[in-house]
Amino acid sequence: MATTPELRGSEPGGSGPGAPDPRGAASLSQLDLDQAAAFGSLYAERPPAPVAVVIAAYNEEATVATVVAAVPAQLCGLGTEVIVVVDGSSDKTAQMASEAAALVCDVPLNRGQGAALRLGYLLARQRGARFVLTSDADGQYQSDDMERVLAPLVNNEADFVSGSRRLGSTTSKDAVRNLGVVLFAGLITVLVRQKVTDPSCGIRAMRAEVTADVVLDQPQYQASELLIGTVMAGYRYKEVPIAMKARRHGKTKKGGNLLYGARFCSVVVGTWLRERRRSTKTKRS
Numbered sequence: 001m002a003t004t005p006e007l008r009g010s011e012p013g014g015s016g017p018g019a020p021d022p023r024g025a026a027s028l029s030q031l032d033l034d035q036a037a038a039f040g041s042l043y044a045e046r047p048p049a050p051v052a053v054v055i056a057a058y059n060e061e062a063t064v065a066t067v068v069a070a071v072p073a074q075l076c077g078l079g080t081e082v083i084v085v086v087d088g089s090s091d092k093t094a095q096m097a098s099e100a101a102a103l104v105c106d107v108p109l110n111r112g113q114g115a116a117l118r119l120g121y122l123l124a125r126q127r128g129a130r131f132v133l134t135s136d137a138d139g140q141y142q143s144d145d146m147e148r149v150l151a152p153l154v155n156n157e158a159d160f161v162s163g164s165r166r167l168g169s170t171t172s173k174d175a176v177r178n179l180g181v182v183l184f185a186g187l188i189t190v191l192v193r194q195k196v197t198d199p200s201c202g203i204r205a206m207r208a209e210v211t212a213d214v215v216l217d218q219p220q221y222q223a224s225e226l227l228i229g230t231v232m233a234g235y236r237y238k239e240v241p242i243a244m245k246a247r248r249h250g251k252t253k254k255g256g257n258l259l260y261g262a263r264f265c266s267v268v269v270g271t272w273l274r275e276r277r278r279s280t281k282t283k284r285s
């Protein structure tokens with residue numbers, strides 16, 4: 001098996017606060033490393049692009065091709081490529097994404113959106129991407145917003161940028177979900193002392209090395225772990241307005257509002273406690 005940058009223990013260009021430290025590697029399994037090696041060989045002939053648009057997709061055959069095809073060939077003057085990580089889908093998600101010219105990693109086992117994105121970040125770094133942008137395969141986010149999300153990184157105003165439906169708009173009429181966004185945004189704002197208005201927005205962009213530096217353990221409810229870990233590690237955070245649509249095809253993979261809320265809350269609190277412990281330890285040593 002090819003040795004990945006993770007196995008070597010450092011990455012070219014890593015430059016967050018402090019020395020390059022691929023902490024994200026701790027959560028990568030042998031399956032991830034094997035998949036990354038196979039993906040590397042499969043797409044060795046495809047020229048890489050500085051912007052990797054990483055999309056986790058699970059049973060999204062109705063929408064994934066449209067989402068992939070809508071990604072502009074260039075964002076902020078930089079070339080893009082789309083990496084779709086599918087895992088254990090029982091429909092034609094992988095085939096549809098591939099026919100739409102995405103680079104597809106089709107993992108045989110279903111492990112959740114967090115695990116899929118973590119692998120997607122590794123694949124993007126392995127191909128030398130400078131920036132990673134994420135979006136969802138269900139068509140809730142618009143390719144028109146991608147340039148706005150990427151621009152603060154390219155202009156070196158931020159290291160991590162999240163879209164915000166509250167600064168922009170949403171067509172969702174789900175009052176419980178919309179209230180949850182407000183409440184969790186308030187909680188995270190207080191915990192990390194950084195104004196956050198939308199902690200579960202799926203359209204985000206970051207410098208590629210951020211994805212290797214922040215601890216990412218969550219298999220499914222990954223959004224707040226990435227956000228809290230990034231802000232608490234001292235990276236510059238920015239939000240930009242985006243337009244979000246309610247899901248129109250397929251089913252949510254996150255469960256009903258109660259389960260989603262409970263899991264989200266436990267990830268927020270768990271990540272915050274973990275990062276506090278880590279920063280206390282770092283200060284002591």
Ligand SMILES: Nc1nc2c(ncn2[C@@H]2O[C@H](COP(=O)(O)OP(=O)(O)OP(=O)(O)O)[C@@H](O)[C@H]2O)c(=O)[nH]1
Nearest residue numbers: 056057058085087112113116136137138252253254
């Ligand atoms: N590869 C992979 N992708 C997943 C998995 N679970 C969810 N996803 C993808 O992650 C993205 C977000 O999942 P959604 O179910 O839409 O979650 P959400 O947008 O937070 O919630 P909704 O507003 O209810 O759609 C979609 O592109 C899903 O296909 C998974 O287990 N594996």
Ligand SMILES: [Mg+2]
Nearest residue numbers: 136138140247
């Ligand atoms: Mg969705």
